[in-house]
Amino acid sequence: MRLLPITLLLLLWLPVAHAVVENQDILPGDFTSPGQKQRFKELIKDLRCTVCQNQNLADSHASLAVDLRHQILEMMQKGKNDQEIMDFLVARYGDFVLYNPPFKSTTYILWTVPFIALFFALGLLVRLIKKRQQQQPPLAGTDKQALADALRSAGQSSLNVKPKK
Amino acid sequence: MKRALVIPLLVFFVLVGFLYVGLTLDPHDLPSPLVGKDIPQFQLTQLKNPQATFSNSDLAGKVTLVNAWASWCVTCRQEHQLLMNLAKQNTIAVFGINYKDERGDALAYLQQLGDPYVMNGHDLNGRVGIEWGIIATPESFLVDKRGVIRYKVNGMITTEAWTKTIEPLITQLNKEPS
Secondary structure, three states: OOHHHHHHHHHHHHHHHHHHHHHHOOOHHHOOOHHHHHHHHHHHHOEEOOOOOOOEOOOOOOHHHHHHHHHHHHHHHOOOOHHHHHHHHHHHHOHHHEOOOOOOOOOHHHHHHHHHHHHHHHHHHHHHHHHHHHHOOOOOHHHHHHHHHHHHHOOOOOOOOOOOO | OOHHHHHHHHHHHHHHHHHHHHHHOOOOOOOOOOOOOEOOOOEEEEOOOOOOEEEHHHHOOOOEEEEEEOOOOHHHHHHHHHHHHHHHHOOOEEEEEEEOOOHHHHHHHHHHHOOOOOEEEEEOOOHHHHHOOOOOOOEEEEEOOOOEEEEEEEOOOOHHHHHHHHHHHHHHHHHOOO
């Protein structure tokens, strides 16, 4: 198998190839401290990539996401706090960039509907349970006994009730 | 009909209604928070003349259309003829933000398809694009005489959107005092 060494070599090259493609992105050396890196990671986790809408800025490889990561790091290095950075992005892209949007007039439906739905679902559940209890009153002691007798006489007494002596 | 059956049926139809409306919505057509606001402060080198700049002052005092485009953007090519027509008919001054594009590629594109722009800014690294909240080219901003963004189109400007919405709006904006 002459292909095997070539394949292995190519496999070895893979992580390097990845680095070549990613060279425009932020590198660990771009951070001035481990704390800054941690803060950056936390921040981009909660921001949505507006191009690939179901990914956050941390996961996305879209070129806009790379640009925004640079923008965010630059703002952090200029001493901006998280709120200032989020406000900057919201001013340009809208609340949609936030995975945790604020509660305000345009988002109150988004925030309240789950709780309202839960409230109604619980109400419905309680009503159903009550109804079912009314329809099927629990067997009284004598009824249980009668049932056991009937089953026993039918030759299949499997109920966990002691037979009458 | 029993009441117990009516409620799930109603819920079902409400849900169908929501889903049906959802089918006609484009999740990428995000409302821009910049509409109604002043154009962002920006400065770019011009595409054709790198020594000169394109900035806020170039847009002052007239109704303008600012179009973000790139030579690598296929939809921009589809939109190009409409922009060419606007330039030919002198409907509105069209300015361009050449977004994340190589200067040579962009110039070749204009050479090949024609140049409808009064002026183009060369936004190689996309930083000015961030200021304008550009997500994906093409995007177009209708800017009034005072430099306020009055309307934004995400994606290609269709002929229908142009005649129905944008053209009447331009007529209205032209009447406003500067």
